[in-house]
Amino acid sequence: MANLRPLLRRSEFDLAHDSLRDLNLYLHKQAAQDGVSQIEVKNPDGAHSIACGLDADLDVQIHGHVGYYVAGMNKHASVTVHGNAGPGAAENMMSGRVHIRGFASTAAGASAHGGLLIIDGDASLRCGISLKGADIVVGGSVGSFSAFMAQAGRIVICGDAEDALGDSLYEAVIYVRGKVRSLGADARFEPMTDADRTALKALLAQSGLAHDPAEFRRVASAKSLYHWHADADQEY
């Protein structure tokens, strides 16, 4: 329920004692007004929806593991999780930066429209599903069906990819450094261009990674599913 108690100026929340509602309400309604730009969150203990719906230039540092939808629908803010994240980290992010220092569960960055999501470890199934313009950099490997129906944006995978990478892609581009177990329907490997290498170098640098862009391959849409036609392979 909405908490209508007056909120005191805070730069630290301990979820062992403070409620999630108090934290999010403060981040939404009062932090920027109070001139607080950095907020520490302790003992998240796997709670869901921490720091979701932010709409201000805040720096939120979460010390521990988080549940579903951390930094969901983020705008402007920078959110760092010093731990692992549950499903839907930074889902539908519009702008800003979300950094998962550990591993991320399913659907990381789902339908994100903008901003940068960095995952230092591995990401599970459906990473970048329905991506709409954000950038995702995964330091480790990704699970099956990553970038499923991704429409725009870029996904950098420094490790391996499981099955059906880039299934039903639209205009999003994937850069993958390791092995790909299989590509999804309508996804194909394409030659890396100078523009790809330049963009990739910048994304790696933003994410604090030193890999050589020459080690990556590009995956994009063959665009054969863009229009219905009678001879299309119906097995996809």
Add this chain to the structure above:
Amino acid sequence: MTGPQLEESVGFDRSTIEYIQRAAATGLYEIRGLGAKRRVPNFDDLLFLAASLSRYPLEGYRERCATKTVLGTRFATRPIELAIPITVAGMSFGALSARVKDALGRAATEVGTSTTTGDGGMTAEERASSKTLIYQCLPSRYGFDPDDVRRADAIEIVIGQGAKPGGGGMLLGQKVNPRVARMRTLPEGVDQRSASRHPDWTGPDDLVIKIKELREITDWEKPIYVKVGATRVFNDVKLAVHAGADVIVVDGMQGGTAATQTVFIEHVGIPTLAALRQAVDALDDLNMRGTVQLVISGGIRSGADVAKALAMGADAVAIGQGVLMALGCNSDTYVAGGQHVSAVEDYARLGTAPGFCHHCHTGKCPVGVTTQDAALELRLDPAVGAKRLRNYFKTVNMELTTIARACGKQDVHHLEKEDLVALTVEAAAMAGVPLAGTSWIPGQPA
């Protein structure tokens, strides 16, 4: 001399032969708009038992009959308050033009009800014209924007649609113009296939958490609706209640669509009548009637339909196809410069005629309703459309209150199942009301 032998087969009639031969020629299934055309048990199969010696009617034009409807009272701190229990169903910008969305908002605002976005995001026009706007969160998440979440009056998580439960949306390339493409982050002209599953959650346990996220983002202010296409309604409604929905929208198989496979429209899902009864049973089973509100949609046309839906236990209805028809869908004319202009030749060019058209998917709507074509969309003046829709809703509401008064109700929400009987055994079984002239409800002990 004997005439030609013209004995048509029941199993392979002319339309079936045409279907097989078209499939053989093209290798493609048919895609079309609007809803199921086959006959299924529906609200026409119910009748009201109005006041008599054992019931006391209200004066038709004098005594007050309230229509106020409040939705979203369970958890939201700002429930939706409507003047009438008749709302505009979710229809996308993309399926409809921005001018049509504007007209829907104007009319809904004038009569004190809500309108709903669709697959493709919220347009500035509809937000500006709609006093109460429900923002859909669909599997595709096309144009889904937290700013619009904050601008909306309620959020509707769409699990499925009555015309195609289990299927994703479709918008063929001819309707993906530059603005639609930009809003959906798609290439112009692409045949767009929406996802059928939400990208970031997969089942009822996840839905609990998704709803909680939306509540956190909106600071628990806005009602959260959950919309399901009518299939396993009893279970789905219970799961939606457990997931924390404030309002549940159940869309029966007669519900419309802008473009879907015909086989889907005609063969998947259950009739609205059966769906409504199952939904009410589920709420009753959980003792949640009145706590979680129920909106029913799928082929609602008239005040009689609304009255029957409310009597069966719905709190409100949502109308889609009827709204489009009020604007001029399937009319033989459109209005330009204050004059009616014939659109019959344009229907003929699509291979159809007024009264039969379901060609929303082509984007060549002869009356400018389901189009993104710059010239065709001008055939619907938002002011004219809004006036027609206001008149339609006003008529439907007057019919509703007429029936309610005749049944002796001072509030349309006082209509009850006891006021209804069924004309057919099928409708009696589906609706759970007695066959007319008997006390027999099929499937229930005497």
